[in-house]
Amino acid sequence: MVGRSFVDMNPQGEFRTAEQVLALAPDAPSRKAGSKLATPGPWSDTGDGEGAVWGLCAGSGSTPYRTVVDLSGASGPAFNCSCPSRKFPCKHALGLLLLRASDEAAVRAGGEPPEWARSWLSGRRLRAERAAKAEPGAATAEGEAEAEAAGAAGAEAGRAAARRRADQRARRMADGARELEHRLADLLRAGLASADRGGYGQWEETAARMVDAQAPGLAARVRELAAVPASGDGWPSRMLAECALLHTLAQGFLHLDGLPEPLAATVRSRVGLTTDxxxxxxxxxxxxxxxxxxxxxxxxxxxxxxxxxxxxxxxxxxxxxxxxxxxxxxxxxxxxxxxxxxxxxxxxxxxxxxxxxxxxxxxxxxxxAAGPPPGTDVATALARYGDALRDDPWLDAWPVVLDDVIPAPDAELGWQLADARTESALPVDPRCADRTGLWQLAAVSGGEPVTVFGDCGHAGFTPLTTWAPEAVPL
Amino acid sequence: MADKTTTTATTWEDLVAAALLGTGRRTPPVPPRPGQDGAAALLDAAAVETVRRRAGLLPAVVRHRPPVVPTDQRPPLPPAARSRLAMLLADRAGPAGGSRRGTAPDLTELLPQWLAAANQHGYRAPAALLPALLDAARGRTDLRAEALTLAGPRALWLARLNPQWKFALRSGLAVDWTPAPALPTGPGYDEAAERTWQEGLFAERVALLTALRRRDPDAARALLATTWSTERAEDRLMFVDALREGLSARDEPFLEQALADRSRNVRATSAELLSGLPGSALAARMARRARSCLALDFHEPRIVVEAPHECDSAMQRDGIVAKPPSGRGERSWWLGQLVEAAPLAQWSERFGSRSAAEIVALPVADGWRPDLHAAWCRAAVRQRNAEWSRALLGPPASPPAAEEASWQDPAKLLSALPPGERAAWVAAFISVHGLSEAFRLLGVCAVPWSEPLGRAVVDALDIARDAGSYPWSFSGVMGLAERCLDPEQADRLEVLTAQPDEPENGSPGAAGYWSEAFQRLVGTLRLRATMRRELTPTPRQRP
The missing domain is CATH 2.40.50 (OB fold (Dihydrolipoamide Acetyltransferase, E2P))
Structure with missing residues (x-):
C-alpha cells in the first residue's frame, strides 16, 4: 500500500457521502454536533489533497481549532484536532468530512496541506511506513498495536512466563466450569421452580464467580439466565434449554482433549478464551x-x-x-x-x-457494489441455521439474505416476514419490535416483496439491512 | 415456527416438567449413565432435544399480508438532498447542550422550508426515511402539511398500520392521495368519496370535504348540500367553515340559506363568509345599514356617526350579535359589526369621492374614531382590500400612537398588501423604529426577504451591536433572519462575523457573542443555499 498514488483514489470512495462519515461518529450526540459543523460558516483555510482533508474551525475561543483527517492509511482514516474533546473522532473532524461530502465547493480539492497539517501527516505516515517495513502484512491489519506489543524482543523468558500464565488460567477456568456444573445440577435437583424464587442475586453471584475464573463467556451466559424467569410465558422451557446448552459447554470445556480441534476451538472461544x-x-x-x-x-x-x-x-x-x-x-x-x-x-x-x-x-x-447477494427463501434460511447448529450447537442465529419476503406488521402477535410465493413465514425476533428499523423495512416494502439481510435463529429473524435499491441499514 | 413431530419416546414437555419439579423429588424420565446423577442426565437429554428442536424449525404460516401501497409517480430526491433530509431529521431531537446557540445553524428550524422547497419540485420522500419523517410531523404540527405531502401515499399506508401515526389519516391530504377515480367527476367517485361522506368518521369527512373543496369547490358544496339538513350543529359549523377556502359568488345561495340555520354559530360563520363577498346580497344589506350610520358633515369636513339604536331580527339573521361583551355599549358594538361587514368600496361615494387615505384622514365627531377605524381595519383584513389596508396602516415612519395601538394590528393589515409593498413598508418601519416591535411584522413578509428588507434588518442588527447590547435581546429577529434572509446575502454579511473591539459602554463580552451570532447567520444562509442547490434536479433525473 505504501506509495499508492493519492490522485488515483476513487472519487466515489470513502467518506464521500454523509452516511459514510456519520458511521464514524462515536455516539449520537457526536453525530448531531458534527452535522451542525457541516456548514462553511465556522470553517476557513479548508483543503483536500494528498490523501488528507484539513481546515480551521472557529470555536468559542479566539484561536480556531486545527483539524486534519488522514484518509490515506490502509487501516482506515486517522484524525487529529487541536480541540480538547476526548471523543474520537471529535465533532470538528466529523463536521469537516461532512462538509466535504455535502458541498464540494466548500473544501477546495487538490491543494497542499499547510505546515501545521503537514507536520502531523508526515510524522504519522512515516511511522506507518516504518511499521509496514518492520512487519509486512501485520502492520496494515486490525491488530496493529497488538502486533507491535507482541513483537517486542522479549524472547524465551517471556514466552515461558506466558505459558505459565496460560496454564494457570486454564486451571482456573476448569475450576469455574466445575463449579458451574454443580450450580446447574443443584438447580435441576431442586427444580426450576426454585429459580423463580432465587431471583437475580444468585445468578449474579455465579456470574461473578465465572469472571473470577477468567471465563467471561460463561459469565455472560449465566447473566442471561437471570433474566429468563421474568421473560413471560414458557420461561421454564427456555430456562431448561439455556441451562442444558450451558451444561454442554461446561462439559465440552472440561473434556477439550477429547474434542475434534475445530469444535474445541469453538468451545474455547465460547467460554471466553480469545485468539490473539x-x-x-x-x-x-x-x-x-x-x-x-x-x-x-x-x-x-x-x-x-x-x-x-x-x-x-x-x-x-x-x-x-x-x-x-x-x-x-x-x-x-x-x-x-x-x-x-x-x-x-x-x-x-x-x-x-x-x-x-x-x-x-x-x-x-x-x-x-452491484446490489444484494443472491438470497434464499424462508424455509432454506431456517435450514441453513439448522445446518450450522450441527457444527456449533450454541449458535443462536446464522446470517442469511432473504429474497422476496413481505414484512407484515402485527403489534399483537408479532411481525412476520411472509414469503411472497408460498404460505411460509418467518417470525421477526420479538426483541426488535420497538426498533424504527422494522418500520423502515415496512416502508421500503410497501406491501411488495423485498430482499432482507439479517440473523435467522431460534428466536426469529432480526432484520439488519434491506435494499431500496441502495442498501438501507435497519 | 412449528416443531417437527417428536419421534423419541420422551418429549420436550416431559423434560420441562421433570426440570420444573426437580430430580430430587421425582426420578427423571431419562436414565443416567453409570456414575452420572439424574440432574446431569436430564441436562444431557435436554441439550440434545434443544439442538434437535432448533435444527428442525419449520416456517410458520402466513397470518396476513398487508395491502400493496399505491404507486407514487413523483421523482425521487437527488442523492445529496436525500442525505440532507436524513441529517435534518436526525437533528430533530432538539438543540445540543444548553441554551446558548453557538455558531452552528439550527437544523430543526430549517426543516419546514426544506420540505416546502422539496414539494415545490414535486419530489417524493425516500421510503426508508418515512418513519423518521412521520415521527417529526407527529411532534410538530407546523410540519404536518408539507411533511405529509412529501411523504405521499406510502405514509398513509404506514399510518394505517401504526397507530402512532394515526394523525396522518386525519389530515386533508389523506383524500388527496386516493387514486384518480376518486375525482368527483370520475366514475369511481360515487364509490370512494360518496361512501366516505355517508359512512366515514367526522374527521375523515372533514378531510374529504376540504380536499374536494381544494380541487372542485362547486362539487364540494354540492356534496355538503346532500346531507346538510341531517348534520349535527357542531358538524355543520366545521363543514361551513370548510367553504372558506375557494369562496366565490357561486356559494352565495347556499350560505344565504344557512343564515336561517338553527345554530347561532353556523349563522355567524355564514354571515362572515358572505360579507367577504362584496357582491353578495348580505353585503348589500350591510352596506345599506352601515351607510345610514355614517355621514359627512359638509360645514366642517368630518365624519358624523349615528350608531344604530336597535338590533332588529333582520340584523341578527345577518350575523350581528345583539349582546355586547361586558363593558361595551350596545350601540358601538352594533356599529362595529355593521361597518366590519359592509363593503369598503362604498365609502368613497359616501364621502364625496374621497380616496381611502383621505377618508381615514377625516376627523371623526364625538370620539367615535377608535371604534370606526378599528371596524374598518377588520373590514380591510376580511375583504383583503389593499387600498384601505395601506390607508389605515399609514406611513411606516409615523410613530404608532398609544391610543391607536390598542386596535391597530399592522401585521394583519400588512397581509392584505402585495408582497413587495409589504416588505418595503416593514423595511421603512425598521429603519425608523428599530427591531423591538418588528418581530410580528417580519413574520408576515414573504420569504426570502426582499433585498431592501433584508438590508434594513441587517443594518438594524448592526446598530444594535454598536449600541453594546447583547444579541439574545434580538434572538427572535436573529432566528427569523437566519431562516428568511436571501441566501445570496451571505457574502455581504461576512464582514460582520469579525470580532470588533468592545464598544466603550457596551455590555462585557457582547462583541464576541455578536460575532458568534453573525457567524451562525452567515453559516445558516450558506447552508440554505447549499440545500437549495441540492434540490435542483440533475440533468439525468427526469423532472
Missing part, C-alpha cells in the same frame, strides 16, 4: 474476495461498544463477521460503509463453523 488477532493474521490462511459490506451494528453495554460488521464474499459466497470494540464514548476503530464492496483479505478465526474473521490486507478502498 496478531498471531491469527500472521499464521492464518487469508481469504481474498470482494466482500460486500452487508450490515454494521453497534451494541453498547455502558462500558464497551461492540461493533459487528457482516460481510459476504462475492466469489466465495461465504459470510464473515468482523468485531471491533471501543471504550465508552469512543467509536470502535473499524468502520465500513454498508452497501459498498471491499477487496480485502480476511482470516477466519478457527471454529467448527467459522464466521468471525479478522480484516487483514485491504487491497483497495471500498467501492460501489
Amino acid at each position: 488477532t496478531a498471531e491469527l493474521l500472521a499464521t492464518g490462511e487469508p481469504v481474498r474476495d470482494d466482500w460486500l459490506i452487508l450490515a454494521q451494528r453497534d451494541a453498547d453495554d455502558g462500558r464497551l461498544t461492540t461493533r459487528r460488521v457482516w460481510l459476504h464474499g462475492r466469489n466465495t459466497g461465504r459470510m464473515a463477521l468482523l468485531l471491533s470494540y471501543g471504550a465508552a464514548g469512543r467509536a470502535p476503530e473499524l468502520s465500513l460503509p454498508v452497501g459498498l464492496s471491499l477487496d480485502a483479505d480476511l482470516v477466519y478465526y478457527p471454529a467448527a463453523r467459522p464466521l468471525r474473521a479478522a480484516l487483514a490486507t485491504r487491497h483497495a478502498p471500498p467501492r460501489a
